[in-house]
Amino acid sequence: MTHVEDELTDQPDCWARAAAEVSRYAGELPVPGERVAIVGCGTSYFMAQAAAALREGAGHGETDAFAASEFPHARAYDRVVALTRSGTTTEVLDLLGRLRGRTRTTVITADPDTPVVESADHVVVLDYADERSVVQTRFATTALTLLRAGLGLHRAGVVADARTALAEPLPPGLVDCGQFTFLGRGWTVGLANEAALKMREASLSWTEAYPAMEYRHGPISIATGSTATWMFGEAPEGLAHQVGATGALWVPGGLDPLAELVRAQRLAVAVAAARGLDPDRPRHLTRSVILAP
DSSP states (O other), X not given: OOHHHHHHTTHHHHHHXXXXXXXXXXXXXXXXXXXXXXXXXXXXXXXHHHHHHHHHHTTSOOEEEEEGGGOOTTSOOSEEEEEESSSOOXXXXXXXXXXXXXXXXXXXXXXXXXXXXXXXSEXXXXXXXXXXXXXXXXXXXXXHHHHHHHTTOOOHHHHHHHHHHHHSOOOTTSTTOSEEEEEEOTTHHHHHHHHHHHHHHHHOOEEEEEEGGGTTTTGGGGOOTTEEEEESSSOOTTHHHHHHHTTOEEEOOOSOHHHHHHHHHHHHHHHHHHTTOOTTSOTTOOSSOOOOO
């Protein structure tokens, strides 16, 4: 078993722990009414997208998501939350340094012995969700679960759905597809983006991700009998029928969207295996992007 396989199967237990311990971090996480920005790089950026949409949708306050390198310094926020598994990502550290003394910051990380711990006002360490793999799975979803629980949006069924996602076989023919499109709505757009990233990183697949209502505006033109379209959450009316008419494989999101991401992680590993690739050694990637001065 690869590191990424081992780590993705541990997600239900990590999520249950994060939800159970969320009250410990009441002083570190955003409170209702704060204007918040959530930032990250790569996978953490996509989790930021999901968390921001969840928070604003729940009425807790205006919430934006940015890649750390694209933060708009002209805007005023009550708090900036940074997601970083390694705690060493250059863009995140640079941003926190610029915000010090003028904007309250919270960092959610997996490693307490990294520079990011000294760079933020508040630190949440999820060391039990740390990973050896370059390809992120359980840290990212556990951080999102913590934020989701902090909003009162986590339910016990999410963990049960994750166990189902790990136990049930993938849809027949899915691994053999030559292209994969992931669709989301609202907070699940970030999850769709992350699913596509997992496929690229682990299996070098041709993948795309879109807000579901945008799929009709051009991207559906690539759908054929050798492609798959996977919906995270409830699909727009009529879209499944339209995709089916192209001959493409339609994968409905029947589980909680975060559990659907677990299924997509499994698909990435399965496609990698079918192509003779090692998902623990993704091409051109390292566990953390550290830029030289």
